[in-house]
Amino acid sequence: MRAKNRPLIAHFALLVAAFGQLQPASASAAVSAEAIAADPLQAADRKLASVTLPLLRQNARLCRIFAPATGLVLHSRDQYTNPTFERFHGDSVLAIAAVAPGSPAEAAGLRTGMSVLSIGDTGPEQWRDANVTPLRDAAYASLFAQSRDSLLVVSDGAAARTVQLRAPLGCRALVEVTTESGLAARADGRVIQVSYGLVSGATEAELAVIVAHELAHQILEHRRRLDLAGVRKGFFGQFGGNLAANRMAEEEADRLSVHLLANAGFDPDIAPRFWRTGMGVSLGSGLFRNRAYRSPDDRAAFLDREIDRYLGNGAGPTYPGHLLIRRDGPIIY
Ligand SMILES: [Zn+2]
Known part of the structure; x- marks a missing residue:
């Protein structure tokens, strides 16, 4: 919302x-x-x-x-x-x-x-x-x-x-702080919102991980692709095909996020590190996200693999064509 x-x-x-x-x-x-x-x-x-x-x-x-x-x-x-x-x-x-x-x-x-x-x-x-x-x-x-x-x-x-x-x-992205005191970040395809609680509590590196993940959703056009696939949001997103599609979108966003971080001059390793912290685990355990990943360690290990495979030197520039090509297709799960 x-x-x-x-x-x-x-x-x-x-x-x-x-x-x-x-x-x-x-x-x-x-x-x-x-x-x-x-x-x-x-x-x-x-x-x-x-x-x-x-x-x-x-x-x-x-x-x-x-x-x-x-x-x-x-x-x-x-x-x-x-x-x-x-x-x-x-x-x-x-x-x-x-x-x-x-x-x-x-x-x-x-x-x-x-x-x-x-x-x-x-x-x-x-x-x-x-x-x-x-x-x-x-x-x-x-x-x-x-x-x-x-x-x-x-x-x-x-x-x-x-x-x-x-x-x-x-x-092009509008990125704004909302006045929520809890931990929340979201992207609706146009605006990326990060809660005040998260912005004030996170380090700049941690905040970069969060924004990179949300920007990745936007670049990969997930809202449009999920709508096209008839995937439901919120509570019903936890079940069956909805869950699988949402999980795929989360994985794509995570994988792209490390490339975005590297291009922006951040060490991509800050992403797997963040998702293992208390704040990262808490942020990742939203309504369906708690089921979108089996565990925070799995999520971090998944990111480690993307970095090892494509970002061996830990820095940009990088052009992740293997992920960007998915924009033109349906969400595959
Ligand atoms: Zn996400």
């Missing part, structure tokens, strides 16, 4: 997780407590963007749909139940939630907290007209349509200025 919006209630759960006992005594205290809660979420957005950027940029060759790999994380006012929560200047509807360190966005002078007034020749009016929620999605569509070079008008709350953002093309 997607959590497009970041509901206020979840923010309070997050607040308690981050700061322990914060009991706002009045309405105005509640507002300032909300403002404090923005910071851990911003840090999580930045951390996830930082890990994601090399995965998207350095695996472009493996993808079929592209977007400039900017390192820019946008958020819109309509993602929040209470618009006073985040720092949206004045009546601006779109702002920068995070900028990945060392990214093209950072080099262009873009900073967290800036309002985005226009992207190319589109602004709030066009984004609203697109009739998608959150509005951020329409803004990203504008950014993605600009190819490698785009002009943004931004404001830090005072003067507006035009910024030229140049970025190489990478894989």
